Amino acid sequence: MTRLQFNELVERLEFRFTDRPGALARSTALWLAGGYTVLFAPLALLIAAGAALLVAGLWIAEAWSIWLVLAGAGVILGGFWMYRGLIWTSGSKEPEVVVHSHEVPELHAEVENLRQTIGCRRFHRIVLRSDLNAGVVPESRFGLLGGIRSVLHLGLPLMEVLTLDEFRAVLAHEFVHHSRAHGRFSIWVYRVRSLWERTMVDLTSGTSRVRPWASGFLKWYWPRMNARAFLLCREHEYQADEFSAAMVGPEVAADALFRIDTCDHYVQQAFWSEIERLTEQEEQPPTNLLSRIMNCLRDRADAELAEWCVDATRYQLTDTGDTHPAWADRVSALGVDPQEFAQAGFPALPARSAAQEILGDNRAELT
Numbered sequence: 001m002t003r004l005q006f007n008e009l010v011e012r013l014e015f016r017f018t019d020r021p022g023a024l025a026r027s028t029a030l031w032l033a034g035g036y037t038v039l040f041a042p043l044a045l046l047i048a049a050g051a052a053l054l055v056a057g058l059w060i061a062e063a064w065s066i067w068l069v070l071a072g073a074g075v076i077l078g079g080f081w082m083y084r085g086l087i088w089t090s091g092s093k094e095p096e097v098v099v100h101s102h103e104v105p106e107l108h109a110e111v112e113n114l115r116q117t118i119g120c121r122r123f124h125r126i127v128l129r130s131d132l133n134a135g136v137v138p139e140s141r142f143g144l145l146g147g148i149r150s151v152l153h154l155g156l157p158l159m160e161v162l163t164l165d166e167f168r169a170v171l172a173h174e175f176v177h178h179s180r181a182h183g184r185f186s187i188w189v190y191r192v193r194s195l196w197e198r199t200m201v202d203l204t205s206g207t208s209r210v211r212p213w214a215s216g217f218l219k220w221y222w223p224r225m226n227a228r229a230f231l232l233c234r235e236h237e238y239q240a241d242e243f244s245a246a247m248v249g250p251e252v253a254a255d256a257l258f259r260i261d262t263c264d265h266y267v268q269q270a271f272w273s274e275i276e277r278l279t280e281q282e283e284q285p286p287t288n289l290l291s292r293i294m295n296c297l298r299d300r301a302d303a304e305l306a307e308w309c310v311d312a313t314r315y316q317l318t319d320t321g322d323t324h325p326a327w328a329d330r331v332s333a334l335g336v337d338p339q340e341f342a343q344a345g346f347p348a349l350p351a352r353s354a355a356q357e358i359l360g361d362n363r364a365e366l367t
Helices: 003-016 021-060 063-082 105-118 156-161 164-176 184-205 212-248 250-281 289-299 303-315 327-333 354-358 362-366
Strands: 097-099 125-129 134-140 148-155
Touching: 003 212, 021 063, 021 184, 021 212, 105 125, 105 164, 105 354, 134 164, 134 184, 148 156, 156 164, 156 250, 156 289, 156 354, 164 212, 164 250, 164 354, 184 212, 212 250, 212 327, 250 289, 250 303, 250 327, 303 327
Parallel strands: 125 148
Antiparallel strands: 097 125, 134 148
């Protein structure tokens, strides 16, 4: 399915399920259940057949019955071998900096206090990254079958450009996706969609071990299921924004979103393009990325680009490329007028950032 066809499908479904969230949830649940049934029913049959042969071989207890036992074991192992690309995953291949509670106790205390307040599940680990983003990433130990561990990704540049209250607004938004506030079904849809999306990314990138017989079904099934889950997740984004605003105030939440989007536009255009150029020219990869990013945002040498980034944030339209709505739609839903930011200009870095408040002197060590 092409991107245009996917967009058209989302529009049709959005029209069909307007003011019918219950019907959309049921449709999504049926597609998810149907996908698992079609994909894993053969494995269930193989396991059942293998188990029957094992039981028969052990029950008969004749000399030749060992062949039934071996056949049963072979059928079961063969089934798991056929499904290895859908069950066993290699995990994230990206380098990551894991921060432990004894290294940065203030960060863990901040996360834990907010997690308990919201009712979010515990995190398996907290990972620091070099982007302007934060999120709770479901990490599956058994592919599409689950065994999910939640990993909290925190961008150090994000913590540097936000105040402490703004950072809490971002965390609250992310935590709510995995809390009782969304309801069990919504949490399940959010996680399962992430698992399918990860599988499809691996499949399209050529790194997946999914067998050809399954990949054909996945390519047909994924966009149709995703279109329904996408609409649910889009609604959840608005709900998460509302919850976040209730904790810190609509204006603080809107300011955080404006800072993140605008600064991210600038970093993508002015910083990462330069890093890619240096990587191609130099033998060693550039170091001190955080310091470089912050200097880039602090200096803002390209005033014209900075103005463009502000406009890019203000005038961006909501599309199907991301479950997150555009900034203007999000702040409008919070009751904040986007026009209030018309004369704001490029957001200045806070006098005291969330990174300074929480990490303190540990910032230098973590970079």
